[in-house]
Amino acid sequence: MIELINLQKVYGTQVALSIGKLEIAQNDFIGLVGNNGAGKTTMLSLILDLIKPTKGLVKSKSLNVSESDEWKNYTGSFLNEGFLIPFLSPIEFFEFIGSLHGKNSADIKDFLEENEQFFKQDAFSGKYIRELSAGNKNKIGILASFLSKPEILILDEPFSNLDPSSQSWLKSKLKALSNEGVTILISSHDLKHVTEVCNRILLLEDGHIVKDTNTSNETLIELEQYFDI
Amino acid sequence: MYKLLTHQWKEKIRSSFWQKNIILNIVLGILGLYLILNFIAVSFFADKILLDVFKDCDVIESFTRLLFYYLLFDLIARFFFQQLPTISIQPYLTLPIKKSTLIHYPIIKSVFSFFNLLAILLILPFFIKNIYLTQSFQFSLLWIVTVLSLIAGNNFLNFSLKKYFSRQALISLLFLSFVGLLIYLDIAKIISISEYFSAAIFYLVNTTTFIFVPALFAVISYYWAYTILKNNAYIEDSQKLTIKKSNGFSFLNNYGEIGQLIGVELKMILRNKRPRSLLYISGLFVLYGFMFYKNENLDNYIILSLSGLLLPAMFSTNYGQFLFSWESSFFDSYLTNKISHFNYIKSKHIFFSISSSIGFLLVLPYALISSKIAFINAAFLLYNIGISSIIMMFFCTFNTSYIDLGKSQFMNYQGTGITQFLVILPIIGFPILIYYLHIILGILPFYFYTIAVTGLIGIALNKYFLELIVSRFNYRKYKMAVGFRQK
Structure with missing residues (x-):
């Protein structure tokens, strides 16, 4: 589904990311872990063609993401606040993103009702996104990434700032999407969450993949040992 | 308080804006210097300009009269353009700094604004040339203190004006029309307000009994601003809940x-x-x-x-x-x-x-x-x-x-x-x-x-x-x- 080939991103003399070869198969559910500065966000940004690789390339369905816009049709993503439009109300934002995928306001209404446990829209009527809390902004970004029924889903630390109920809702939602065949790539600092939902773990350190393993019962303990100082 | 001001200074000079573009900074610097020189020149030659326009007038009296207009325009310009430094106290709210210090701080910071610099540039050269060097020391001192108090009063008053009026376009408009009316009355010589104004200033300065009045104006404005900020120094207030009109432009949806x-x-x-x-x-x-x-x-x-x-x-x-x-x-x-x-x-x-x-x-x-x-x-x-x-x-x-x-x-x-x-x-x-x-x-x-x-x-x-x-x-x-x- 996604291939990273000789991918390298260098800032000055600092190597932010260096990956020889990585293949993400269809229906993989990957958890990306690593300390701050390990290159998680850099890797996600490269896959989304937000930054230019110093060397190498990313292919999505065999097409280079920096040469073809095809991937935008089937990729949903949310990395940070820069993905939200601050002066729109949440509904307007959903309608705008929806319209890009040919959805009308009735579709959006259904969509929001479907996910009402996660995002209670009544609580936000009359507010613009810029006035919402970090957790609520996060929820909006995550939901918007689901909107297009993507085949690939890329989320950067989706569990951060979420309340406990929303975290557990999101976990079951992601599992359900994975069962439907969606390829998912998330990063997280919460080892418990990723080992619980993901079926493959990538461990990054100083821009290199130091561990690539399928999740098993021991994975959590191994990871905890790795990160223990 | 001093530390807070240095933080502010650091925020300014460390802003990525300055580091990004040297040529732009130089151009802006030259432009700024040019404007400053212009203002100083206008003020320095104000006596000549006044004599030229009004013929045989008392220069100090005319200048004081014009100050009336200046103060009005100053107030309006501040109301519409001056940015008040209120939000920047947020990171300090939970630190062990006295709350009153934090509230005095944005008010004092507002003193370092473009408008006050402008006032000083426009008034000080004139003052030195035509008042300080020609009039008695007492007169000069009282005159400049009076004028600066009025400017400072404007500066602090702006906090209250913005708080009460800036959210309502209609009131802003009424305020503008009121000022317009004052100016009209003066120019049409129906009521010569600017003359009364300068007469009042001279009365204050010469009799010295009520000399504290302009200073009181500044102090009261300051205190008013202080009370307003004190009542608003909670984070939740800065995120005001306003009902949004939905200007959806829904017709645009038909254009893909x-x-x-x-x-x-x-x-x-x-x-x-x-x-x-x-x-x-x-x-x-x-x-x-x-x-x-x-x-x-x-x-x-x-x-x-x-x-x-x-x-x-x-x-x-x-x-x-x-x-x-x-x-x-x-x-x-x-x-x-x-x-x-x-x-x-x-x-x-x-x-x-x-x-x-x-x-x-x-x-x-x-x-x-x-x-x-x-x-x-x-x-x-x-x-x-x-x-x-x-x-x-x-x-x-x-x-x-x-x-x-x-x-x-x-x-x-x-x-x-x-x-x-x-x-x-x-x-x-x-x-x-x-x-x-x-x-x-x-x-x-x-x-x-x-x-x-x-x-x-x-x-x-x-x-x-x-x-x-x-x-x-x-x-x-x-x-x-x-x-x-x-x-």
Whole structure:
């Protein structure tokens, strides 16, 4: 589904990311872990063609993401606040993103009702996104990434700032999407969450993949040992 | 308190804006120095100017009288343009610093503002030359203390005025009309308020009994500002819940992706302080027409073409020069969502064309002065849509600085880069080049037709030009996005 080939991103003399070869198969559910500065966000940004690789390339369905816009049709993503439009109300934002995928306001209404446990829209009527809390902004970004029924889903630390109920809702939602065949790539600092939902773990350190393993019962303990100082 | 002020200073000098662009800083520095020298010169020669205008007047009396107007305009300008430093205390609220210190701090910080500097530049040279060196020490001291107290009072009063009035457009308008009425009464000599004002100042200074009154004005204004801030120094208050009108522009939904993009752009302009004030200010600039379209200018091709080029396009040029930068806070969402870059660029062009056309209509009444103006402006409207807009968009792919949409437009150079200086050259330069070509070829009467035809050719080639900009945009988008992420 996604291939990273000789991918390298260098800032000055600092190597932010260096990956020889990585293949993400269809229906993989990957958890990306690593300390701050390990290159998680850099890797996600490269896959989304937000930054230019110093060397190498990313292919999505065999097409280079920096040469073809095809991937935008089937990729949903949310990395940070820069993905939200601050002066729109949440509904307007959903309608705008929806319209890009040919959805009308009735579709959006259904969509929001479907996910009402996660995002209670009544609580936000009359507010613009810029006035919402970090957790609520996060929820909006995550939901918007689901909107297009993507085949690939890329989320950067989706569990951060979420309340406990929303975290557990999101976990079951992601599992359900994975069962439907969606390829998912998330990063997280919460080892418990990723080992619980993901079926493959990538461990990054100083821009290199130091561990690539399928999740098993021991994975959590191994990871905890790795990160223990 | 001192530490807090140094933090503020650091915030200013460490702002990424300064580090980014040295040439721009030098240009701005020279411009600033030039303005400062101008103000000082005006103040220094104010006695000559006053004698010239009013003939045989008492210079000090006239100057004091003019101060009345100055104070009024100062108050209005502050009300509309001065940004009050209130939000910046948030990071300190939970630190072990006395709350009263934190509240005094933004008020004191407001003393270091452009308006106060302006007042000092305009008053001090005059004061030294004409009062301090000619009048008694007591008179000079009391005069300057009185005047500075009034300025300081204005400064502090602004906190309260903004708090109570700035959210209601109607009250702001009433306030403006009231000031307008005062000025009218004075100029029409119905009630000579400025004379009473200067008489009052001289009375205060000469009798010294009530000399504390202006100082009291400053102190009371300060205290009022203090109470207001004290009652608002909680984070929750800064996130006011206001009921939003839904100006959905839903009709735009019928125009597909381009309509959606224009809808978001319109909302961006109307819901954010900086582009909104730009819109209002550009509206005011239409009044410049009264300066350009004088009888003696109606045969001056250069003036007619400059006003035809710039006047109707005041908003589209001012707004357009920061294209893409306006979207810096959500540029990534445009890059990752399913938006065709051609449609994105095209939506910008359509937006530019519509706002230029609206500008054309706004300027149209000047055609009452001479019907020529309508024809010339129509020619330049075609030119703006066909050529200027393309030049603008091309240069704007060089924009890499972040713009905070919530900041005031006034004296705000955020987002200004070398682009803004470069883009104006071809936009003004080409029509002037065409003008001189016509002079050389001796076919000047055809000048405006050539402009119109050039515009039409541009419009005919529009799709080709847009594709050129799209490929340029695709090439530049990473650099732009990296810059936009740096707040």
